[in-house]
Structures are given as structure tokens and as C-alpha cells.
Amino acid sequence: MALAHAILVSLLDRPHSGYDLAKRFDQTVGYFWKASHQQIYLELHKLAESGLISAERVVQDVRPNRIVYQLTALGEDALHSWIEEPTEPPSYKEELLVKLFALGTADPAVLLNEIGKRLHFHEQRLAHYQQVMQAHYPVPEKLSARKRGHYLGLRLGVLFEESVVRWCQEATSMVSPLASAAVKSAKPRSAKPAIRKTGTRRKTL
Amino acid sequence: MALAHAILVSLLDRPHSGYDLAKRFDQTVGYFWKASHQQIYLELHKLAESGLISAERVVQDVRPNRIVYQLTALGEDALHSWIEEPTEPPSYKEELLVKLFALGTADPAVLLNEIGKRLHFHEQRLAHYQQVMQAHYPVPEKLSARKRGHYLGLRLGVLFEESVVRWCQEATSMVSPLASAAVKSAKPRSAKPAIRKTGTRRKTL
DNA sequence: TGTGGCTATGCAATATTTTGCATATTGAAA
DNA sequence: TTTCAATATGCAAAATATTGCATAGCCACA
DSSP states (O other), rough: OOHHHHHHHHHHHHHHHHHHHHHTTSGGGTTTOOHHHHHHHHHHHHHHTTSSEEEEEEESSSOOOEEEEEEEEHHHHHHHHHHSSSSOOOOOOOOHHHTTTTTTSSOOOHHHHHHHHHHHHHHHHHHHHHHHHHHHHHGGGGGGGHHHHHHHHHHHHHHHHHHHHHHHHHHHHHHHHHHHHHTTTOOOOOOOOOOOOOOOOOSSS | HHHHHHHHHHHHSEEHHHHOOOOOTTGGGGGTTOOOOHHHHHHHHHHTTSSSEEEEEEEEESSSSSSEEEEEEHHHHHHHHHHHSSSOOOOOOOHHHHHHHTTTSOHHHHHHHHHHHHHHHHHHHHHHHHHHHHHOOSSSOOOOHHHHHHHHHHHHHHHHHHHHHHHHHHHHHHHHHHHHHHHTTOOOOOOOOOOOOOOOOOOOO
């Protein structure tokens, strides 16, 4: 139930509305913990019900009203005893690697294209992280305790992205010979163009 | 529904029983896709029902009987059209980083200990990956297409583990000054010993 | 002779996450 | 002037994942 805890640590910094949290989970915390707004709102209701956070309605005239949540003493305790519990290493679920496992029979060109898209994505994210790093944590040794925690999150992000970028480059050079070979031997696996109607999704599988 | 596909790519190599798959998901594929045996058995039933795989009961006298599954033509098609679909980058969920976000108020010694355990874990895993690398993929440039896919999975594993190991080291040197400072200022957050009754789990949070 | 581990499969209940939909206002752009 | 993006919150259904439990024989160890 770690989403609850991710919300609680966010509230440790300062009170947030669900909307705030949803945005925050698209940045900072979101670098290593994703959550949709639906999930956040649901979790906030649960947390409020169990007394770990308290809600306050803030009336706004220009914008829709907000419900701002803050930690209760109970919530702080719960958070800190959770922190004392042992932490399990996460499991990565990399769809792209699953696909690469089928490199023997799949069309290398398709996978090469996917790898290229990923390279771009991770380069962008790396650049973003590095920029935040420059702007907010130029001298890590001088940071306060609280900021060190945030810094270390970002730091792992940087290291990860660097790895993935490098991997994408290596993967490109290992897959592209297969793709060009496939072109030469003219053995197209499938002629259907990769048209994706956005919004549709296969139901059966 | 990527578990289904992770199963299908495994079956692409050769037929497997649920038990085989569960073990495989603790190795190779499991490096980047975890699944429990319950989930695997459930998924196998679904896949068999939708005709993507076929089941065959293998009678054994010494051991319990096994049910061996293999891909059908339908299954192969489904797998390959899934591969053509765009792939989303995964989201990492790192509990430890969530905890580190509370570094301002949490006990640094506890987190330092967790980081230490993680360092050990990832060093072990890195060593294991490197050993498999040596044993099975000594010269990546000479690998067949099929093996290249497997190699690239392992390769990302190595890069990841190297990053995390490095991060753990950096994190240790950034958190330990806080821990010793806390000892000096004698400000224990909680006196309760970190006893964990195995099998119990908090229900409310 | 009991205890535990490995092989092998599975059900049921709960928890978590995703997907789709719904509502309502403001301000800026086309 | 319609359309789009942003602000703000939420419900319901379906898909996925986790947790606990059950069965059952064989083998090794003490």
C-alpha cells in the first residue's frame, strides 16, 4: 500500500489538494512513483477516513473549490513506522525487453524503431533531470537533510536514465544489422501498416 | 495485459508447464518481469481458453503430472501483432526513494541500514548477471538474432545494477553524516525495536 | 519418525491499478 | 465563437496482482 505512503510523504512537506498531488506525481515523486488522479483521489478518501490525514475545503471564486489535505499526528506516526519496516527491492517490468525476447521471429525493423523512440524519450528525461539538478542541487554536500532525500531521488533518476540511454545505443547497434539483413533477404513478416486508431485497444488479449 | 505476452514469448522458445514458467519468471524473463505462480496459472487458463496456447497433460510416475503448454498459430499471430504496437516506457516504483523523501524527519540510521541492505542485494545480483554474461554471452557481436534479444535483456540488467550499486554508495555517504549527527545530538525518534513478526501485515494502512 | 524442501497445480478473497466516463468554470487561442 | 487547455473532483467497471490457503507425493536429513 505504498501509494498511501507516497502521498503521506508529500503531505509531510506541506498540505496538498488532490489536484496538487496529481501534478506532483507527474514530477518529483512521480520520477519513481506514478499514480493517476483517480487513484490519488480514491486513496485520499481512504486516508481521510482512517484519520491519517484531515481535509479542509478551500473555497475559490475564480477556480473550482479545492479540498486541501494535511497530515494528522496519527498519519505522521503511521508514516514513520512504515519507514522503519524493511523495504523490498522493486521489480521492473520492461515491455520492450519482453518484445526483444522475440527477436528471433519478430521484425527487427519494428523493434529498432521502438528502441529509437525510447532513446529519444530517455534523452529528454535525462536532460530534464540534469537541468533540475543544476537549478536546485548544484552542491549536494551542502544540502539540508530534507533536501538530501529529494536530491537522492533525482540522482538515481539521472543514473537510470544514463544507463537506459546507453543501453538504447548499444541495442540499436545490435539490432540494426538484423534489420538490414532482413531487408536484403526480402522476408517481410507482415504487410499491414502500423496504423493505430487511438483509443481502441484489443480486448481479447 | 503484458503478463500474457511475457508468457507467450517464453513459449516461443519451447513449450513450458506452469511450473517451468514460474521458475523462468524467477530468472531470465524474471529479471524484468516478475510474476507469482498463482498469476501464471491463472493466465495460462485464460490463454488456453482464448485459443492462443494449447495444453497437453504429461503423465509422470515419480513426480506430479504436468500440464505443458505450447503456442498455437493464433497465439503466434497475437504475439507478433502485439509486438508491432507501440511500447510505453515503464514506471519505476521505488519505495526506498519514497522513504528517503522523509529524510528530514525520519531516523537517518534506519534508512542508512536499508541502503546498506540494498547495496548488498544489488551487488549480488550484479555479480550473478555478470556471471551469466560470461558463461553464455562472451562475444555479443557473434550472437544469433534470438540470443541477441536475451543478451540485451541481461545487458540492461547489468547497466541497471551498476547504477543502483553506485547510487547506494553515494547515498550512504550522503546519509551517514546525518545519522552520526543524530547520535551526537541524542535525538532518538522512536525507542521501539524493529521487530517484524513474519506473516503479519498492517491492515489499516 | 517427523520436519522441511522440491515438484506441481489450483481456488478464493482482497487489494491495487487502469480505463472510461462525468461535471463545471475560466481564459486563451484559432 | 467555437474549441481547446487548465483547474478541480469524482464514480463505476474491469483488469491485474497479491496474499493466504489447500493438496499431495517424493526425497533427504536428523
